Amino acid sequence: MKKLIITILALMTGLTMFGQVVFQSDFETWTDGSYPDGWGGSGTNIGVSNVVKYTSDPYDGNNSCQIINNTTSHKRFTTESVAIENGTAYKIEFYAKGKGDIRIGIKRTATIASYMTYSPYTSINSDSWALYSLTIIADTTSTDASFILSVKETDPSMEDLIIDNVTISISTDIEEVSIYDIQYTTDASGDSPYNGQTIKTRGVVTAVSNAGFWLQDGKGAWNGIYVYNNTILPSLGDSILISATVSEYFDLTELTNVNLLENFGNTTLPAPEIVNIADVGESYEGVLCKLVDVQCTALPDQYNMWQITQSGNNLYVDDDIYFFTPTMNTHYDITGIIHYSFSEWKILPRNASDVTIHTGINTDEANNITINYDVNSKNLIIKGLQNNANLNIINILGQNMASYSITPNTNRIDVANLNSGIYIINLNSNNTITTKKILIP
DSSP: OOOHHHHHHHHHHHTSSTTOEEEEEOSOOBOTTSOBTTBOOTTOOSOGGGEEEEOSSOSSSSOEEEEOOOSSSOEEEEBSOEEEOTTOEEEEEEEEEEEEEEEEEEEOOSSSOOBOOOOOOEEEEEEEEEEEEEEEEOSSOEEEEEEEEEEEOOOGGGTSEEEEEEEEEEOOOOEEOOHHHHHOOOOTTOOOTTTTOEEEEEEEEEEEOSSEEEEESSSSTTOEEEEEOSSSOOOTTEEEEEEEEEEEETTEEEEEEEEEEEEEEEOOOOOOEEEOGGGOSGGGTTOEEEEEEEEEEEOOOTTSOEEEEETTEEEEEOOSSOOOOOOTTOEEEEEEEEEEETTEEEEEOOSGGGEEEOOSOOOTTTTTOEEEEETTTTEEEEEOOOSOEEEEEEETTSOEEEEEEEOTTOOEEEOTTSOSEEEEEEEEETTEEEEEEEEEO
């Protein structure tokens, strides 16, 4: 007989709204040729022969459950249908021993193959029983969902993976954690100290993409994070409180299994942190930043990424949120989210105003080259050029309006066809860049 105290506690919590037990299994009852009672729901894809009644050393009672999957591909062992509620956190507790990797998930409904994002794997490697507790937040309301134990890489030399006394209950003790505390780490891997945990956090939405959004609760390093969710759909500047699971996705710390707890309305965005390309790294992941005076050194590739350079350091500009067409060798000021994907750091501009021509100084006098606009002739007047050069005329939107190959004998360029406005003249001679801002009235 299973321990009486477990049964009593389960009955007590089952009668309360908070901590309510929604599923429980002690693996004492098995039907011949089938899974243990309460298991084998619609998402199950592990064979009956790989789910074995274990009697040698059960946690208590007569039986435990041995799960066998020696492959690197996970297999699902799911409960029968249970009801779940959107935004509710569920705690899955179980005893386990042996060796294997296990994670939890939810199949949203019995009728279609719709699965929530799994929790990170927990590695079990012990010949002694131990209690494990994992939490997942439902992202939908359903009357026929099922909870999943996803298992891989069990080791037959340690009797594979053995579990007992599974209890799934409504969790009421989710900790609220600042984005800074989620992100800050001294671990060389960059992994969050909260990896795999379900938390609550709050912040201001600093950017929105098709697959998610970025949240920030202060200015500066460690204060931003990517939220992988395309159903909440907040607006830029919304101040929100969410619950989520902290995950590591190919070295990117992100929030998954997200639920909106409260939207406090629109507020002022945090000011971008001014950084150099050399500063870009783990501490600025997910943070709204600004790069000043960076040069386009490679045009967009087949993935619409283009390269910028500053003091010998390179960085990609990507189009996850907004695509901008740069002009080669032009110097820009770029505001955007620092992001990590496909083993590359990059900055993600959010709109056209995030990429502007750098006009901090006019460099023509410093290079002994002068470029001026003559109102009467509507010509650019160029003086002091010693070598052949390429000259680009760029409008304030960063669009290249005209390009010329010129020689030292060229001292005038007719620009009568240009509309009134501010333009940036970018002249490249022997890899020396001359920049001049002009006004055409």
